[in-house]
Amino acid sequence: MPLNLLLSTALSSAELILNKALTLDPSSKNKLRKLQGNIFAINCVNSGRSILDYSIFITVLDEGILLSPVITDEANAEISASANVLLKLLLAKDKSNIIRNENIQLKGDASSIQDLQAILLELDIDWEYQLSKGIGDIPTQTLSDGLDILKNFISNSAASLTTDIDEYVHEEKNIVPTAAELENFFQRIDQLRLNIDRTESRIDNLKRNY
Amino acid sequence: MKQNTKKATTDFGYKEVPVEEKAEHVANVFHSVARNYDIMNDIMSLGSHRFIKKFTVQLTALRPGQVVLDLAGGTGDFSLQFSPIVGSKGQVVLADINESMLRVGRDRIIDKGNLSNISYSLVNAEKLPFAENSFDCVCIAYGLRNVTDKNAALRSMYEVAKPGGRVVVLEFSKPRKQLVSKAYDLYSKLWPVAGKIISGDSESYQYLVESIRMHPDQETLKAMFLDAGFQRCEYHNVMDGICAIHIGYKDAT
Numbered sequence: 001m002p003l004n005l006l007l008s009t010a011l012s013s014a015e016l017i018l019n020k021a022l023t024l025d026p027s028s029k030n031k032l033r034k035l036q037g038n039i040f041a042i043n044c045v046n047s048g049r050s051i052l053d054y055s056i057f058i059t060v061l062d063e064g065i066l067l068s069p070v071i072t073d074e075a076n077a078e079i080s081a082s083a084n085v086l087l088k089l090l091l092a093k094d095k096s097n098i099i100r101n102e103n104i105q106l107k108g109d110a111s112s113i114q115d116l117q118a119i120l121l122e123l124d125i126d127w128e129y130q131l132s133k134g135i136g137d138i139p140t141q142t143l144s145d146g147l148d149i150l151k152n153f154i155s156n157s158a159a160s161l162t163t164d165i166d167e168y169v170h171e172e173k174n175i176v177p178t179a180a181e182l183e184n185f186f187q188r189i190d191q192l193r194l195n196i197d198r199t200e201s202r203i204d205n206l207k208r209n210y
Numbered sequence: 211m212k213q214n215t216k217k218a219t220t221d222f223g224y225k226e227v228p229v230e231e232k233a234e235h236v237a238n239v240f241h242s243v244a245r246n247y248d249i250m251n252d253i254m255s256l257g258s259h260r261f262i263k264k265f266t267v268q269l270t271a272l273r274p275g276q277v278v279l280d281l282a283g284g285t286g287d288f289s290l291q292f293s294p295i296v297g298s299k300g301q302v303v304l305a306d307i308n309e310s311m312l313r314v315g316r317d318r319i320i321d322k323g324n325l326s327n328i329s330y331s332l333v334n335a336e337k338l339p340f341a342e343n344s345f346d347c348v349c350i351a352y353g354l355r356n357v358t359d360k361n362a363a364l365r366s367m368y369e370v371a372k373p374g375g376r377v378v379v380l381e382f383s384k385p386r387k388q389l390v391s392k393a394y395d396l397y398s399k400l401w402p403v404a405g406k407i408i409s410g411d412s413e414s415y416q417y418l419v420e421s422i423r424m425h426p427d428q429e430t431l432k433a434m435f436l437d438a439g440f441q442r443c444e445y446h447n448v449m450d451g452i453c454a455i456h457i458g459y460k461d462a463t
C-alpha cells in the first residue's frame with residue numbers, strides 16, 4: 001500500500017507510547033536489551049483489500065524501539081496474520097487466548113519473537129485509550145487526508161470480524177462469544193466511529209475559522 | 211570565435227545572480243532566519259514539519275550500526291533523530307555549508323547530551339569532502355533547493371554513498387491537484403509579510419517562496435536522480451505533493 005503521512009504519524013505515535021511505557025518499566029526495558037539490533041516484521045496479510053495489506057517493522061535499538069513502514073534488509077523474524085486478528089491482538093484484554101487460537105504465522109527466529117511478544121504483553125498498554133487521546137495531536141491537514149482511510153479501515157475490519165464470528169459460531173461451538181462481549185465490542189466500534197465524525201466536524205470548523 | 215563575456219548566472223529565487231555569489235546569498239538568508247527557523251518551518255509546512263521529518267526518517271530505513279550523512283543538516287533536527295537509531299556502533303555526520311547553522315546545531319546536540327556518535331563537518335554539497343562509498347545513507351532535507359548546482363550535488367551524494375546505500379531527499383515540490391496548488395501559492399504569498407512581522411525581514415522569506423517555486427517538480431527531480439547514476443528512484447508525495455520525498459539507490463554491482 002502507498003506510504004503516507006497519516007500512517008507514518010500513527011506509527012510514530014505508537015512508537016512514542018511504547019517507548020514511554022518502556023521507560024516506566026525498567027524490567028521490560030532490561031529484557032528488551034537482549035534483543036538489541038533485531039528487526040521484526042508484522043505483516044498484515046490475506047485481507048484481499050490493498051488498504052489492509054501492509055507491513056510494520058520493529059527495530060530494537062540501544063534504548064527503546066523504532067517503528068517503521070520500510071526496511072532495506074530482511075527482518076530477523078516475521079509474524080503474519082489477517083487484519084482482524086492483528087486488530088483483536090491489539091485491542092483484546094486476553095491476548096494469549098488469541099495467540100493460541102487464531103491463525104498466526106511465525107517465520108524466522110521464533111524464540112526472539114516470543115521474547116518480544118512477552119515483553120510487549122507485559123507492558124499492557126491500553127491502546128484504545130491512547131488512540132482516542134492521541135488523535136488531538138495529529139495535524140488537521142494530515143487528519144482530513146487520512147480520515148477516509150481510517151473510516152474504510154474500521155468498517156472493513158468490523159465487517160470481516162462479523163463474518164469471522166459467524167464462522168466460529170458454526171464451526172467451533174465452544175468458543176462462541178457471549179452476547180455481552182459482542183455488544184461491548186460493537187459499542188466500542190460505534191464509539192470510534194462517533195469520535196471520527198466529531199473529529200471531522202472539528203476539522204471543518206477549524207478550516208472555516210482559518 | 212567570439213568569447214561570451216557575460217558572467218555565468220544562476221537563479222536566486224526569481225533573481226539571476228552570478229554563480230559564485232549564490233552560495234553567499236543563501237548563507238545570508240540562513241544567517242538571518244536561523245533563530246526563527248522552527249517558526250518559519252511550521253508556517254511553510256502548515257504546522258506539519260515535525261511529522262514530515264519523522265516520515266522522512268522512517269524512509270531512510272536506517273538500522274543500528276549504520277553510517278549516515280545529514281547533509282545541509284542545519285540545526286541538527288535529523289541528526290538528533292538518526293543518532294539513537296544507528297546507536298553506539300553507528301555514526302552520524304552533521305554537515306552544512308553555513309557555520310552559524312552548524313554551530314547552533316552543535317550547541318543543541320551538546321545540550322541534549324550523550325550523543326557521542328555525531329560528528330560535524332563544514333561542507334559544500336556540490337563537492338563533498340568524504341571518501342567514496344562512505345555512507346549507508348545520505349539524507350538532505352529542505353537543502354537541495356538552496357544548492358547552486360543540484361546535479362553536481364546529486365552526483366557527489368551518489369559517490370559518497372556505499373554500494374547498496376541510498377540517498378533520501380525531502381523537498382518542497384509541486385501539488386498534484388490544481389486547487390491545492392492555487393491555495394498553497396496564495397498562502398505562500400503571505401510568508402514575506404509573516405517574516406516581516408516575526409523577524410523584521412521580508413526579503414529572506416521572499417527568497418524562500420521563490421526558491422520553492424523554482425525547485426524541480428517530482429518527475430524532473432526523479433530524472434535528475436537517474437542522470438546522477440542512481441539505479442532505482444521512487445518518490446512519495448506528502449500532503450498532495452506540497453512536499454515530496456525522493457529515494458535513490460546505489461545498487462551493489
Ligand SMILES: C[S@@+](CC[C@H](N)C(=O)[O-])C[C@H]1O[C@@H](n2cnc3c(N)ncnc32)[C@H](O)[C@@H]1O
Nearest residue numbers: 282283284287307308311334335351352353356
Ligand atoms: C532549510 S535548512 C534545512 C536544515 C535541516 N536539514 C532541517 O530540515 O531542519 C537548509 C540548509 O541548507 C544549507 N545549505 C545551503 N546550501 C548548501 C550547500 N551547497 N551545501 C551544504 N549545505 C547547504 C543551509 O546552510 C541550511 O542550513
